[in-house]
Amino acid sequence: MRTAKLIEQCVPLSLYLINNEYVYKLLGKTGLPVWMLGLGVDRLRADMNRLLAILFHQGVLDEQFLQLQQLQDESSPNFVFEVVTIYFRESEKLLRILRDNLSDREFSDYAKMGIHLNQFLGSSSSIGAKRVRNVCVAFRAASEQNNRLGCLRALELLEHEYCFLKNKLYELFQLEQQRSMAAGVRYPAQH
């Protein structure tokens, strides 16, 4: 058991002196440092992998998301987060437009709606958001038939799938952030 001396506390991190190194450690919900609870980098990485595996299994994400991760490296360490953030911004714009269009009983420009759907489809495909993309395909089919009711149903489903995806991706980013914090910042102690 390593002995540790608490130097400074700033929730949720604590600065400890462990074996002559200053180390920041993540505090768990109990207020105890995560490493003391037996959790650490490995556990968080396992949690991340488990979440990703579930999302792939459910078809929420596909292999394109892996391609995104492969493009991230030291020269672009936040690439996935940046791309996904842009995706969220663009998607919410499109969802608002679609909702406004279909809220208007007189709306008839289904061709324009098709263009928006193509954009949504394309960007979802680019980040590997498989289920969202598939709903866009169904939505587009309804819009091509000028089927207002079908479009409304598809929009509801699209909003639901998009929210689910967003929540899961935020969960993933939080785990990643915790993992990199738990890996710790090490400074040599000076006496």
Next chain:
Amino acid sequence: MGIAAEAQFHVLAVDDSVIDRKMIERLLKVSSFQVTTVDSGSKALEFLGLMGDVHGNPTIQSSSVSSHVHHHQEVEVNLIITDYCMPGMTGYDLLKKIKESSSLKDIPVVIMSSENVPSRINRCLEDGAEEFFLKPVRLSDVNRLKPHLLKSKFKAQQQQLPQQEELEQKEPDQPQQKQQQQQEKEEEEMESIEQKVDEQEQAVQSSVKRKIVEESLSPERTRPRYSGLTMAT
């Protein structure tokens, strides 16, 4: 991050989708290309119009062009990769304009699309596109660009050669023999490299055509390589 000063190819990427621009930029940078992105065909032509003679005043703002451009300096673009579906000028329209321009027609053009429409793909290839990529574009697709870039670079060098010969004939006879030998050597080298590039290009073209045939057979959107049907060289 070290950059090889000489051998970096400059790619102009055209896409109206901000996400796809970010993706293609990253894919190209990871593959050691220098990248400029623009969001429309007209902005692409404006950017290309800065090569050689300057036609009028450029109106591109630096926020829509991701690299610095010095107007009095020639900007060299080695390849253009463009989305097909764009408002206003489509990628196909852009392709036609480039191939119709005497100054730009030798720049290889690659088209990307999220839709797998064999007639569209064939039309683009017949009208001068080197490659047609289905979106989302992968690293393996970007790796197929290098042969096209090498081939056009050597074509450009070959065109410069006859000019060199004319100049050298006016010089005194003594160094002429040495120069002739050197030129012959260079020509031989370039021929053999061109052969290799041609072989690669044929292999690439046949794999693209294979892709078109197979994609038209399979109703799903899955790529041939994952279903084990294709073996690209």
